[in-house]
Amino acid sequence: MGLGWINFAMHKMRPKPARHLAFFYARTGFLHNIKPIERQTLHLKIVDRLREMIEHGDIAPGAKLIEKDLCESFAVSRTPMREAIRALAAEGLVVLTPNRGACVATITEVQILESFLVIGALEGLAGELAAPRITEAQLDDIRGMHISMLERHAANDLDGYYIYNRQIHDAIFEIADNELLKEMRRIVFNRTIRLRFIARIADDEWQVAIKEHEEMIVALEARDGPQLGAILRRHLESKRVQIARWLQRQPSA
Amino acid sequence: MGLGWINFAMHKMRPKPARHLAFFYARTGFLHNIKPIERQTLHLKIVDRLREMIEHGDIAPGAKLIEKDLCESFAVSRTPMREAIRALAAEGLVVLTPNRGACVATITEVQILESFLVIGALEGLAGELAAPRITEAQLDDIRGMHISMLERHAANDLDGYYIYNRQIHDAIFEIADNELLKEMRRIVFNRTIRLRFIARIADDEWQVAIKEHEEMIVALEARDGPQLGAILRRHLESKRVQIARWLQRQPSA
DNA sequence: TTACAGAATAATGTATACAAAATTAAGCTC
DNA sequence: GAGCTTAATTTTGTATACATTATTCTGTAA
Numbered sequence: 001m002g003l004g005w006i007n008f009a010m011h012k013m014r015p016k017p018a019r020h021l022a023f024f025y026a027r028t029g030f031l032h033n034i035k036p037i038e039r040q041t042l043h044l045k046i047v048d049r050l051r052e053m054i055e056h057g058d059i060a061p062g063a064k065l066i067e068k069d070l071c072e073s074f075a076v077s078r079t080p081m082r083e084a085i086r087a088l089a090a091e092g093l094v095v096l097t098p099n100r101g102a103c104v105a106t107i108t109e110v111q112i113l114e115s116f117l118v119i120g121a122l123e124g125l126a127g128e129l130a131a132p133r134i135t136e137a138q139l140d141d142i143r144g145m146h147i148s149m150l151e152r153h154a155a156n157d158l159d160g161y162y163i164y165n166r167q168i169h170d171a172i173f174e175i176a177d178n179e180l181l182k183e184m185r186r187i188v189f190n191r192t193i194r195l196r197f198i199a200r201i202a203d204d205e206w207q208v209a210i211k212e213h214e215e216m217i218v219a220l221e222a223r224d225g226p227q228l229g230a231i232l233r234r235h236l237e238s239k240r241v242q243i244a245r246w247l248q249r250q251p252s253a
Numbered sequence: 254m255g256l257g258w259i260n261f262a263m264h265k266m267r268p269k270p271a272r273h274l275a276f277f278y279a280r281t282g283f284l285h286n287i288k289p290i291e292r293q294t295l296h297l298k299i300v301d302r303l304r305e306m307i308e309h310g311d312i313a314p315g316a317k318l319i320e321k322d323l324c325e326s327f328a329v330s331r332t333p334m335r336e337a338i339r340a341l342a343a344e345g346l347v348v349l350t351p352n353r354g355a356c357v358a359t360i361t362e363v364q365i366l367e368s369f370l371v372i373g374a375l376e377g378l379a380g381e382l383a384a385p386r387i388t389e390a391q392l393d394d395i396r397g398m399h400i401s402m403l404e405r406h407a408a409n410d411l412d413g414y415y416i417y418n419r420q421i422h423d424a425i426f427e428i429a430d431n432e433l434l435k436e437m438r439r440i441v442f443n444r445t446i447r448l449r450f451i452a453r454i455a456d457d458e459w460q461v462a463i464k465e466h467e468e469m470i471v472a473l474e475a476r477d478g479p480q481l482g483a484i485l486r487r488h489l490e491s492k493r494v495q496i497a498r499w500l501q502r503q504p505s506a
Numbered sequence: 507t508t509a510c511a512g513a514a515t516a517a518t519g520t521a522t523a524c525a526a527a528a529t530t531a532a533g534c535t536c
Numbered sequence: 537g538a539g540c541t542t543a544a545t546t547t548t549g550t551a552t553a554c555a556t557t558a559t560t561c562t563g564t565a566a
Contacts (some may be wrong), residue, residue, distance in 0.1 A: 020275045026485065041352065041518095041519075042520075043519085043520095044351065065545075066547075067548070068546090068547075068548095070377055076520080077520060077521045077522070078520095078521085078522090078548090079332070079519080079520055079521065079522090080519075080520065081549090082336065082549090083335065083339055083412060083519095086339055086340060086343075086344060087339060089343075090339075090342075090344070091343070095423060098294045098549095099294065099526085099527055099528065099547090099548060099549075100527090100528070100529095100547085100548080101528095101547070101548065102486075108456065111432070111433065114431045114432060114433045114434065115433055117382070117433075117434065118375075118433050118434050118437055119432060120378070121375060121378035121434075122371075122374060123389025124374060125370060125371065125373070126373035126509090133537095140555090151525080157280060174329065178367045178370060178371070179364070179367060180364065180368055180370075180371050180441065180444070181371050182368065182369045183440070184371060184437055184440070187437070187440075188433065188437070191433070192318070199501045235374060243369070247524095278547075294548095294549075295549080296550095319516095319517075320517075320518070321517075321518095329550080330551045330552070331518090331550095331551085332549080332550055332552090332553090333549075333550065333551095335519090351518090351519095352517085352518060352519075352556085352557050352558070353517085353518075353557090353558070353559095354518060354558095355507070378554090401543065432557060462511090464566095474515085498544085507550105507564080507566105508565100508566085509564100509565085510550070510563105510564090510565085510566100511562100511563090511564085511565105512561100512562090512563090512564105513561080513562075513563095514555080514559100514560080514561070514562085515558100515559080515560065515561080516557105516558080516559070517551070517557080517558065517559080518555100518558085519555075519556070520538085520550100520552100520553100520554080520555070520556090521537070521538100521552105521553085521554075521555090522552085522553080522554095522561105523551085523552080523553095523559100524549105524550080524551075524552095524566090525548100525549075526547100526548085526549070527546105527547080527549085527561080528545100528546080528547070528548080528549090529544105529545080529546065529547080530543105530544080530545065530546080531542100531543085531544070531545080532542085532543075532544085533540105533541085533542080533543090534539100534540080534541075534542095535538105535539090535540080535541100536537105536538085536539085536540100
């Protein structure tokens with residue numbers, strides 16, 4: 001689709017596994033425990049299922065998507081399967097190479113850090129737009145999520161913390177009320193989603209994140225758009241640096 | 254989806270023409286003067302051709318894309334044509350409705366204004382990244398484009414002005430050196446590209462734009478990222494307001 | 507004429523068959 | 537065994553036929 005755009009890499013050979021991350025290359029093969037798919041608009045359902053599997057890691061990054069194998073797994077013909085794969089390519093989850101088929105997209109360290117820069121810009125805009133238009137009710141909701149998030153932090157429950165953290169950011173985008181902005185964020189998120197399953201935050205970084213969230217609440221209460229935008233940009237920059245450090249700590253291939 | 258995403262609108266009926274713009278609804282029909290397309294990876298070539306035609310307005314916004322008609326026009330079968338249409342849907346140029354086919358995407362006033370907000374955020378980030386890393390040679394290039402742009406302004410040549418204007422912004426994105434950022438911009442641009450063919454800037458707005466471009470050069474020379482980012486955000490906000498005024502002036506349907 | 511029901515038509519969705527390209531395997535030379 | 541050429545296989549790309557869903561047309565009744 002590009003992201004926009006259909007992502008046809010023109011590399012001569014099969015895409016290599018990503019350099020810095022321990023992702024591996026594999027053939028699809030027959031996938032077991034696949035529920036059968038109903039008739040009509042199959043491709044839509046296939047897209048959903050494949051996306052879920054890719055995001056969840058059931059199909060490894062870099063794995064080649066053999067149409068025939070996938071068709072047998074899902075018990076559908078190649079026509080809807082091809083359409084589904086191309087739709088995923090448009091989302092950036094899959095990379096197509098003409099006459100050489102599709103691979104699950106891999107992500108490099110550079111791409112991850114690029115993503116956080118872009119997300120920062122998008123979140124900053126969301127903050128600018130959201131702060132002036134937030135209602136008291138919406139503010140109360142966010143305060144509630146914030147308190148729940150603090151509880152999860154106190155309980156040292158990182159996964160629970162992430163859930164409420166995500167809810168707060170989602171809420172800000174909702175309040176910003178810009179469909180395109182939400183869509184752009186979704187696209188960028190898709191690229192880094194697998195990372196969220198594995199990257200762990202360090203304790204001191206966690207403290208910083210909490211502090212930035214406190215500031216966000218203040219800016220929202222003040223309906224200060226530029227301020228909230230600035231905080232969010234800084235917040236995402238912190239995350240980016242965190243991720244960069246985390247990546248450095250990884251043994252990696 | 255989404256841009257990313259495949260844009261399956263779940264509306265019950267045919268998409269209606271956009272409310273505020275005088276776009277019309279039409280059936281595709283046989284298109285004349287279509288050059289034949291070579292074998293293999295047809296869908297890639299079809300995508301390019303269709304995109305060009307849509308962006309150029311040869312196929313009207315809101316027009317239904319009848320697979321059969323298009324296949325006859327391009328002398329290909331439905332398989333590659335369907336893949337091409339779906340690829341365009343992923344780009345957001347086309348809207349799919351399950352079992353009811355594809356229409357060229359229409360754009361509403363709201364969507365246009367949303368787009369400029371997002372472009373502003375992206376350009377702002379590009380400026381922040383580009384300023385600290387620009388080389389003297391790159392700066393000279395931009396100065397050259399800037400001078401050419403001023404000449405076109407002096408000659409009252411708006412189209413020429415837009416070309417150099419676009420070149421300068423493109424150059425900043427190139428220097429920013431963030432592939433995802435460029436891709437995001439491309440996606441958003443796709444949504445508003447048809448507008449560029451018709452919207453005309455007013456004289457006083459033109460003066461403001463020139464002044465902002467002067468400031469951009471200064472910030473680049475100072476390698477001041479935050480400053481350039483701020484200028485670009487303001488610059489795009491000016492454009493957004495311009496477009497909003499231009500839209501208000503339109504009779505519209 | 508309008509409103510509705512059902513048939514006829516046309517469009518999209520899917521499966522299969524064939525063509526072209528890429529990959530793999532085999533055979534050959536050195 | 538390494539390196540190359542060429543045949544066999546696999547995989548992707550395209551065309552066509554059939555199935556399902558929408559739409560349009562037609563006829564009837566009020």
